[in-house]
Amino acid sequence: MNASLNVSAVSHGVLKDVNLSAGPHALVALTGHSGSGKSTLCHLIAGFERPEQGAVTLDGTPTDEITDWSRIAVVPQRLALLPELTAAENLVMPVLAAGRTVSPDTVATLLERLGVDVLASRPVGQGSVGEQQRVAVARALLLGPSLMVLDEPTAHQDDDNTQRVIEAVLSVLAQGTLVIISTHDPRVLAHATQTLPLGTGL
Numbered sequence: 714m715n716a717s718l719n720v721s722a723v724s725h726g727v728l729k730d731v732n733l734s735a736g737p738h739a740l741v742a743l744t745g746h747s748g749s750g751k752s753t754l755c756h757l758i759a760g761f762e763r764p765e766q767g768a769v770t771l772d773g774t775p776t777d778e779i780t781d782w783s784r785i786a787v788v789p790q791r792l793a794l795l796p797e798l799t800a801a802e803n804l805v806m807p808v809l810a811a812g813r814t815v816s817p818d819t820v821a822t823l824l825e826r827l828g829v830d831v832l833a834s835r836p837v838g839q840g841s842v843g844e845q846q847r848v849a850v851a852r853a854l855l856l857g858p859s860l861m862v863l864d865e866p867t868a869h870q871d872d873d874n875t876q877r878v879i880e881a882v883l884s885v886l887a888q889g890t891l892v893i894i895s896t897h898d899p900r901v902l903a904h905a906t907q908t909l910p911l912g913t914g915l
């Protein structure tokens with residue numbers, strides 16, 4: 714896993730001439746006030762859309778051409794879980810889409826680690842917002858992606874669960890995942906290896 718992310722001269726919506734390079738084991742924090750474009754940049758890096766100007770590539774490939782969650786896994790601000798499916802089923806969806814398999818034990822262990830084993834066999838729509846957010850974190854962690862993009866992943870978490878999310882992210886970071894996190898949370902920022910402030914006019 715030696716992913717190299719390049720955001721080159723990107724202008725898109727509120728974003729103007731944004732540049733970023735990062736590789737394995739980097740934890741890049743996207744910071745800035747509300748409306749500064751953190752979610753917009755998360756979407757571009759995740760490959761949900763292609764920038765109006767400039768390029769976003771992972772190992773030379775535009776990220777909007779990458780759909781394999783073992784390469785790019787995402788925790789969107791709006792989570793994008795299927796509420797009528799169980800947490801375990803939600804975790805397995807991108808695995809199946811990538812043509813891979815994971816053992817039920819691996820899924821169960823990950824859900825337990827994030828404190829959401831209670832939803833393993835219940836529809837995730839029955840969980841709290843914080844629980845659903847941790848299911849989305851587990852879904853992104855499952856395949857040990859090359860690049861993981863998390864949009865404010867501790868926004869709905871109490872102290873203990875913030876620590877759970879941070880420890881889970883640090884574990885894939887240690888294995889070489891490149892992590893991009895939009896955040897205001899000082900407990901997350903403390904682990905950043907790079908910070909990209911947005912909306913500063915720089």
Ligand SMILES: Nc1ncnc2c1ncn2[C@@H]1O[C@H](COP(=O)(O)OP(=O)(O)OP(=O)(O)O)[C@@H](O)[C@H]1O
Pocket residue numbers: 726727745746747748749750751752753754
């Ligand atoms: N699909 C869209 N179409 C038009 N404008 C949009 C769209 N999505 C976001 N915007 C605008 O782009 C700007 C940046 O929004 P974005 O959600 O990226 O900011 P943010 O820094 O993530 O904010 P927050 O911290 O409140 O989540 C905002 O003014 C927003 O209204």
